[in-house]
Amino acid sequence: MAEIAIIDYQMGNLRSVQKGFERVGHHAVVTSDPAEIAQASRVVLPGVGAFGDAITELRRRDLVSVIRDIVARGTPMLGICLGLQMLFDVGYEGGEFEGLGILAGKCVRFHLPAEFKVPHMGWNRSHIVRPNALLSDIADNSYFYYVHSYYVVPTDANVIAVQADYGHPFCAMIAKGQLFATQFHPEKSQATGLKLLQNFAEIPVLQGSA
Template identity: 50%
Template structure:
């Protein structure tokens, strides 16, 4: 069973439907025990970093999620689910994250011709290969919608970068942790391939 964490924000249903489409057994949950008993965790999200952290805290899930990730449980973070892995965000003032990775979440600072949020299809250039990327060509298109992006201190965790006025980290991979700034559930066949690979990794 894969636990899709429902913290009151984002695209929970579309993510769960996409996982079910690649034959995953999914449970949408706000329960810490479900997360502990799951084979893997998926944390999707669209919205503000601070609201995400506060909602997870109010549900009593922050410590459980961090412990399960640190103990080696497969984790897929999508958009906000990627950003909260880092030390802090500058969105609407300073806010602490899970601090699993050292680094910051910062806002795009771009010339006027670039619209913010960055929204739509864009290319991801892979920095290294991994089983979760099997069957996905380099420079594949994925769907984005975000105004902030992560800046990891350790560049070795960066698995993909995207150009939108500047090169930014659009994917990270580290041991059991996979996270994307883009939305695989909105990225058609390529996104479903990535989700299928994650499900197979989690078995």
């Protein structure tokens, strides 16, 4: 059984995420096998690309129900970038697409004054709204690395763990139970991002959740 399974659906920065875990001393397996993913102790849903294409690939590979089951039974899961956005009900990138529906809310495009370039790309100060295990020993207002044109708007503001500001405040991280997801890329965020990956790799697994 894999300790950490990184879901491969041909839409993620997979090797960078895997190397991030390796750098903090944890083995992670890149896999598209639903059975291997379902049996992992911890699961990562990365993502780079378009919302609609990503959801289509997850469905084609029979991974949607696997992801929903993982979250429902409390297995620790970490979404990254597009992996955060797809957790919600709907995304509006190039149309309207049904998401995983694990969290209520939507994913929308930045509409900002001309001085703000879209995509939002680079380092941004990130404010901790609600501390959690993933943020252990990470200072408030730390900088993380972002590359995105869309951001999530949760129906329940209580799931927002971190906010950043780009023209206006936006959700940079969610946390609910053992489900965590970041808009920023921890694997590209140097020592602070690696600390977050380490925290995820070492978060306690609830008995019977994997």
